[in-house]
Amino acid sequence: MKYTNFIFSNSFRLFSILLMGIMLSAGENLYAQATDIVTYAAPEGAKLNDTYSVMVRQNNGDWQLVPSYNVMVDEVAGTNHNVRNCSMAYFDFAGTVDVKVIYNKGTVDKAQVRPLSYDIKHSVNGNEITFQLDCSQNLSIEVNGDIFNNLQLFANPIDTYRPTSKDLKRLKKDSNYIYFAPGYHKIDRLTVGTNQTVYVSGGAIVDGEIVVDHADNAKVLGRGMIYPYRKKGLIVSHSSNVKIDGIFTTQTTVSDSHDVSLNNVKVMSYYGWGDGFNVFSSTNVAYTHVFARTSDDCSSIYASRGEHHGGCRNIMMEDAVLWADVAHPFTVGLHGDAKRPDTIEDLFYKNVDVLDMKEKQIDYQGVFAIIAGDNNTVRNVTFENIRIENFREGKLFDIRVANNKKYCAAPGLAIENINFNNISYNGDRAELSLIIGYNESRKVKGVHFKNLVINGEVIYDKMPGKPGWYKTSDMASIFIGEHVEDVTFEK
Incomplete structure (x- = not known):
């Protein structure tokens, strides 16, 4: 099947867009399929x-x-x-x-x-x-x-959402369906509303932002690229029941939203503060089969910040590959509203490969960085089946109730019930890990390691070769500081 582009203005809101038509073109090869392979030609201007x-x-x-x-x-x-x-x-x-x-x-x-x-x-x-x-x-x-x-x-x-020629004949009459055909599309910002679907075809490049805003039941689907170069490509704000699937982009942010799923989404950034998957003040957000290579944190979960208000609950990431060229693969808890304490809770990460990290600044080094600031409470976080390759620079664990005066107006309130199950690291560059509370009323309570494996050796209380006078944490190069309770290591 061969299609020309739908015609769009360069700057618009989604509800004002009308599909202008679909034209068959016998001379345009937009994708190729043989048996069960689909490839997509690069558009002119790529x-x-x-x-x-x-x-x-x-x-x-x-x-x-x-x-x-x-x-x-x-x-x-x-x-x-x-x-x-x-x-x-x-x-x-x-x-x-x-x-x-x-x-x-x-x-x-x-x-x-x-x-x-x-x-x-x-x-x-x-x-x-x-x-x-x-x-x-x-x-x-x-x-x-x-x-x-x-x-x-x-x-x-295989992309099950890709419309057929018959589908497109019908969908061109539907103002709630926006189709970016293979080709190069320069836009400013496209705003997606309730019950609307954006489809970015393989072989399409959207040079601009797509924003799901104050919407319910919205979708952004496809195989193409949303690549505005120095900006977030995909933003979900004040929305519910949102599905993102198959897209390649620079960054994604989910804020003040609930019931959001991102599947098979790939992000790559190169500029300052180029976080990959951000969550602010949101509930029920699921990432599955995702990839992030970023110039800042790959995955970050925060509470209130700027125009976003409230905590985060029920965030899941499963089957992911993370590569932090700067900062953290995982970070949780730093930002909030010190005047209105928030809670970040019930986070679950499973089956993740960490390919790299490089960060010289001590405050921002951890592969797993749970740093509570701004009177936030962070609790009930589980990392399971996480494999870490030999990163360039940083530490494995950074779990602190802290007052980062550059970004926070107060220290955090608490970190509670953090679980690391089946974590493996193979490498020789990990610096000293930290678990530290702030004071007697702002503690870290309950950090549990089960089957922590470092260079093939399981770290647990009765591990072979551990002198009786050593702490088990010494064998993992983890410093357990003041105001910390109930840290365990099990086989």
């Missing part, structure tokens, strides 16, 4: 990167070319931030697919396909890397140790 050529096939059929886009990441050298070019490619498939990555800049002396826990077997022949996939994966392919000029490859499931 910034491409020729470092890698990506090809896919099934059943020993013909190879199909997958476009490699140029995206940007942040390399910190010393205290300087340097913008680096990186490659990104995506396709959809079902079943099993062969992938060939050709490195166009020289010979491949060594290659990695990460996350390492996926154990994807690959072969190298000259400048070619080949491997197979049998399920949707968000991957980093790295040649000769280069983690910046790498390839971020997003192997998506």
